[in-house]
Amino acid sequence: MCRFATEALLSARSIQARARAAYGRIFLSVGDREQTIRVDWLAFLNNCYHRPRWLCPGCGRGAYHLHDNAGIFACRACCHYDYKSRHRQRFNPAFGQIAKLRRKLRADPPLSPLPPGPRWRMSRVYYDRLVAELARAEAAAYADVGRLLADLDKRLKP
Numbered sequence: 001m002c003r004f005a006t007e008a009l010l011s012a013r014s015i016q017a018r019a020r021a022a023y024g025r026i027f028l029s030v031g032d033r034e035q036t037i038r039v040d041w042l043a044f045l046n047n048c049y050h051r052p053r054w055l056c057p058g059c060g061r062g063a064y065h066l067h068d069n070a071g072i073f074a075c076r077a078c079c080h081y082d083y084k085s086r087h088r089q090r091f092n093p094a095f096g097q098i099a100k101l102r103r104k105l106r107a108d109p110p111l112s113p114l115p116p117g118p119r120w121r122m123s124r125v126y127y128d129r130l131v132a133e134l135a136r137a138e139a140a141a142y143a144d145v146g147r148l149l150a151d152l153d154k155r156l157k158p
């Protein structure tokens with residue numbers, strides 16, 4: 001929504017929506033539903049600057065993003081959404097580090113052999129440091145997988 005426009009017609013994914021801004025509020029109508037979202041101005045840097053944020057219609061919490069939850073816009077907490085990073089590689093965080101180090105070493109497929117040492121593109125010290133970090137991360141991942149398998153064995157035994 002444009003800051004200066006008082007009314008805008010939004011059309012995305014074949015959903016017609018009408019938004020109107022007045023009195024520090026956004027009046028949003030999607031189909032036959034109408035929703036009022038208040039805008040709050042958060043002061044920062046000793047009141048020198050002000051940043052707009054939405055006040056969630058469900059809980060009143062200040063939020064920079066509101067999510068469409070079946071036609072009702074609400075904050076992340078009201079929609080019961082969680083951050084993706086909290087669930088990615090949760091049982092073994094070393095896998096992400098291994099992938100990152102392998103990309104830096106240009107050994108992208110997970111179990112491929114490492115490329116030979118550098119000649120010009122990167123220094124030998126940097127290459128050796130990355131290889132040592134990779135060895136540590138792979139040892140940690142191996143230990144974690146061992147622990148995971150032991151836990152699974154415990155669960156299977158009555």
Ligand SMILES: [Zn+2]
Nearest residue numbers: 056059075078
């Ligand atoms: Zn909320």
